[in-house]
Amino acid sequence: MYPATIDQYHRPKTVDEARSAYAAAGGEAMYIAGGMSLMQAMKSRVLSCRALIDLSQVSELRGVENSAGRLRIGAMTRYRAVGEARAALGPFQALADAADRVGDRQVRNRGTVGGSLSWNFVVACTPVAALACGATVSILRVDGRRESVSIDDFLQGPMTTALGEGDLLLGIEMAVPAGPASSAYGKWGVVTDALPTIGVAVFVELASASACRNARIAVVGLPGGPARAAKAEARLKSANLDDAAAFAACAKEAAAECETAADPWVGADYKSHLIERLCLEMIGTAVRRARSQLS
Amino acid sequence: MTREISVTVNGTVHRKSVPVRLLLVDFIRDVLELTGTHQACTYEGVCGACTVQLNGEAVKSCMMLAVQADGQQVTTIEGLAKDGALHPLQKAFKEHHGLQCGFCTSGMIMNAEEFLRVNPRPTEEEIRHALIGNICRCTGYQGIVAAVSAAAEEMSAAGTPARSGS
Numbered sequence: 001m002y003p004a005t006i007d008q009y010h011r012p013k014t015v016d017e018a019r020s021a022y023a024a025a026g027g028e029a030m031y032i033a034g035g036m037s038l039m040q041a042m043k044s045r046v047l048s049c050r051a052l053i054d055l056s057q058v059s060e061l062r063g064v065e066n067s068a069g070r071l072r073i074g075a076m077t078r079y080r081a082v083g084e085a086r087a088a089l090g091p092f093q094a095l096a097d098a099a100d101r102v103g104d105r106q107v108r109n110r111g112t113v114g115g116s117l118s119w120n121f122v123v124a125c126t127p128v129a130a131l132a133c134g135a136t137v138s139i140l141r142v143d144g145r146r147e148s149v150s151i152d153d154f155l156q157g158p159m160t161t162a163l164g165e166g167d168l169l170l171g172i173e174m175a176v177p178a179g180p181a182s183s184a185y186g187k188w189g190v191v192t193d194a195l196p197t198i199g200v201a202v203f204v205e206l207a208s209a210s211a212c213r214n215a216r217i218a219v220v221g222l223p224g225g226p227a228r229a230a231k232a233e234a235r236l237k238s239a240n241l242d243d244a245a246a247f248a249a250c251a252k253e254a255a256a257e258c259e260t261a262a263d264p265w266v267g268a269d270y271k272s273h274l275i276e277r278l279c280l281e282m283i284g285t286a287v288r289r290a291r292s293q294l295s
Numbered sequence: 296m297t298r299e300i301s302v303t304v305n306g307t308v309h310r311k312s313v314p315v316r317l318l319l320v321d322f323i324r325d326v327l328e329l330t331g332t333h334q335a336c337t338y339e340g341v342c343g344a345c346t347v348q349l350n351g352e353a354v355k356s357c358m359m360l361a362v363q364a365d366g367q368q369v370t371t372i373e374g375l376a377k378d379g380a381l382h383p384l385q386k387a388f389k390e391h392h393g394l395q396c397g398f399c400t401s402g403m404i405m406n407a408e409e410f411l412r413v414n415p416r417p418t419e420e421e422i423r424h425a426l427i428g429n430i431c432r433c434t435g436y437q438g439i440v441a442a443v444s445a446a447a448e449e450m451s452a453a454g455t456p457a458r459s460g461s
Contacts, residue, residue, distance in 0.1 A: 003318075
């Protein structure tokens with residue numbers, strides 16, 4: 001495992017410098033974020049490039065900021081920083097739940113939110129958590145236009161996103177609801193903190209202690225990548241949150257509407273079982289977290 | 296193809312001309328000849344034996360290029376003992392049978408050293424969780440967990456300060 005020859009290495013300090021470096025390389029360049037996926041692909045010669053543009057010193061792409069009712073997370077914010085910023089994430093704690101359990105300490109010290117979203121591996125934690133949180137993705141197109149894309153439109157399938165050749169993901173942002181709201185993410189993998197065999201992320205916004213105003217449920221571990229469980233969401237939105245049976249019904253609905261496929265370790269029926277169990281647990285956690293904001 | 300880099304490793308500045316594609320682990324082992332950092336999984340990023348600290352944070356050195364460490368501080372296992380006196384973690388690994396073949400040990404210790412600065416009084420579960428990225432094929436981990444726990448106690452009791460530069 002060794003990368004093919006790389007002619008140039010650039011480490012820009014600003015987004016503008018990064019774009020200039022990309023343009024100067026004549027389209028044979030790649031941006032590298034934390035490199036936790038890209039380096040593997042380069043070492044196994046799945047990918048190669050003439051110029052590598054390292055975004056690690058672009059400070060404007062780093063950080064978690066909660067202001068004017070918007071929560072922004074820069075693309076180069078590392079998992080470790082996302083986990084440490086749990087309090088600042090407000091209702092979007094599912095992102096910290098995900099970041100805290102990616103890989104191992106060494107990976108969390110390097111890997112980034114933007115890297116994970118751009119790579120959009122078929123089973124990964126950040127994309128599904130961002131999907132449940134209803135993120136908006138900020139993109140700098142290769143021609144210099146800035147664009148915002150909803151996460152639902154951004155994630156287009158395994159390893160496919162709304163990013164075109166040379167586009168740069170700048171970060172994600174979410175509107176912070178005025179009322180009580182929270183989220184949770186949990187996964188089951190074949191070893192601790194592994195890529196999810198199944199992962200479920202739930203976001204809820206409460207109208208009152210016993211009623212939802214809004215709910216988003218996203219599941220990962222499906223053959224087509226992360227997906228919303230729309231029927232389960234609809235059921236949760238109209239559920240009485242004091243009724244434990246209503247949560248169980250939502251979880252059952254999510255398992256029923258998500259089509260699973262067996263892999264060498266886990267059968268399809270067991271994955272459906274995992275969806276149901278994790279969904280039940282995450283609805284409970286998200287609702288409990290949101291309720292704790294009610295005075 | 297090649298690029299001049301300046302990397303501070305264990306406090307010493309090294310200026311070298313290296314191929315852009317050279318992995319940091321190979322820079323440390325083959326160029327600087329600091330062979331305490333090991334490579335156990337053929338650069339797949341799964342074993343953790345090549346763990347070093349980049350600006351004080353544990354990273355797998357097969358997962359990045361040497362050029363990415365340009366201008367940065369790297370600490371390897373050779374940088375831990377001071378004036379021939381073992382670091383409390385090194386001493387504890389020795390005393391608590393935290394190693395048999397020793398191949399994973401430097402990575403274990405470089406990860407654990409940063410972990411104990413973040414969490415100086417960890418529970419056993421927290422120690423086990425912190426070491427997920429480091430694979431040991433000999434010990435069954437009992438001695439390793441005992442060693443990290445003992446080092447944490449010793450360092451907390453002694454008020455061992457965080458190393459400079461980290």
